[in-house]
Amino acid sequence: MKSAVSLCLFGLLLTLSRTGLALEITDSTGVHHFDKTPQRVIALSWNNVENLVELDITPLAIADISGYNTWVAQPTLPEKVADVGVRHQPSLERIARLKPDLIIIGSTQGAMLQKLKLIAPVLYFDDFHADHDNEESARSTFIKLARLFDREELALKKLEKQKAKLNELRQQVADHFNGEPPSVDVVRLTNLSHVYIHDSNSMVHAALSALGLKESISLPASTWGVGLRPMTQLTEVEGVLLQIEPFPLEDKLFNLPFWKAMPFANARRQGSVEPAWSYGGISSRYYMAEKLSKALLELPSDAPEAKP
Structure with missing residues (x-):
């Protein structure tokens, strides 16, 4: 009996430990902790809109839906996503009315950080720099968000699937020429x-x-x-x-x-x-x-x- 109770307690502690790890995330400003997984997420940078959609998360709102559909196109944006204005100067009033529990911004939006923090917690990923590898930075941000939303297994599977498909495309191009x-x-x-x-x-x-x-x-x-x-x-x-x-x-x-x-x-x-x-x-x-x-x-x- 004691053994069974001990195993249950161990499993509970392990679950809590994993949950604690999943709700800790480091962005370009430092370490952040969340009491629970965010549910009402607004992404103002298109690269992080991509990340959320790839993780099967429908953002509450994004900036410039029309522009996303024209310039980004994939992954396809889910329906029922609100538009909060242009990326470089979104409407703070619209954002506040939606009552997000997390706002994600990128390299062009750092100047808005302090104002957005008055509305909700903000994660700022400054992924584009001349002195680092932008590809590796993008990969790191994707995995960090996957851990926050408890989607790491999904993220890794998607990356492996993409790798396999890239190898197929590589061979097709080589064969064609x-x-x-x-x-x-x-x-x-x-x-x-x-x-x-x-x-x-x-x-x-x-x-x-x-x-x-x-x-x-x-x-x-x-x-x-x-x-x-x-x-x-x-x-x-x-x-x-x-x-x-x-x-x-x-x-x-x-x-x-x-x-x-x-x-x-x-x-x-x-x-x-x-x-x-x-x-x-x-x-x-x-x-x-x-x-x-x-x-x-x-x-x-x-x-x-x-x-x-």
């Missing part, structure tokens, strides 16, 4: 004269690496993993150029003589990528790779190398 895939540069077009080129600290670079691909243009690592450059720098592209949609001026740009003279255009090595978020959580690496590989598989496998 007969074992010798070209270099691939991925950009976001901004206007008719400038372009954002991704560097080694971007989720785009992480996606390309997972697919076994390399860029031909090398930029120094930056906070957000992109550098704004003149369009003329695209003459340095040696292989494929992929541009992430949307870009409303693409028809006009692609018909300009200087664009048609670009090496990749002459070599039939230009493609468009369905909307995917370059500044997302760790799962955005997978979604980006999925869409990059789709665009690559639509290109001719025997296209000649681009020549300057």
